[in-house]
Amino acid sequence: MSSEITIQRATAKDAVEIAEMVGELLAEITNAIGIQAFNFNFAETASRLTDFINQEKYFVFVARNENGRPAGFISLYESYALYAEGAFGTIPELYVRPEYRSDELGLRLVSQAKGFGSSRGWTRLEVTTPPLPQFDRTLAFYEREGFSITGGRKLKVLL
Incomplete structure (x- = not known):
């Protein structure tokens, strides 16, 4: 099935469809961890x-x-960070609809991101996984794609 999939850089006209998938991603995380960790408003997100x-x-x-x-x-x-030796990229969201997950689409999307980052002169890509252990498979996916654990946890404070 992945040979029938095309990947293109999104434009503003894609925002509504992407926002729909963001909602699916956040709902999946919320269901898995049992905590309402995100505020999601479809129209505001789009x-x-x-x-x-x-x-x-x-x-x-x-x-x-x-x-x-x-x-x-x-x-x-x-x-930008001194520890990263300059500009770098962060992946805040990666989502593949369930029916495409056994098709290496996640791998293709990460590969696209790596190529884009390289073309911009980024020194690295960073990603934070959703909560573990519920998302151990997500961590394993990123490790297979060459990401390594750098330690710590992602923290936030609302402003």
Whole structure:
């Protein structure tokens, strides 16, 4: 099935379809961990994504099946840090719809992200997995793709 999938850089016109998949991703995480960890408003997410894409603050690659239906996406943003020796990319979301998960689509999306980051001169890509142990398979996927654990946990404070 993956040979019938195309991956292209998203534009603002893709925001509604991507926002729908963001909702699916967040619902999946929430269901697995049993905690409402995210606030999700579909219209606000689509609007925010449109702005991010138009301002080139966020880079999204969307995978579509032969009928043009979205099968998954990966999003990236550029960061800067001294420890990273300059500019680097962060993957805040990677989602593949369940019916495409045994098709190596996640691998293809990560490969697309690596190529994009390399073309921008990024020194690395970073990603935070959803909570473990519920998402051990996600961690294993990233490790198979060459990511290594750097320690620590992702923390937040609301402003």
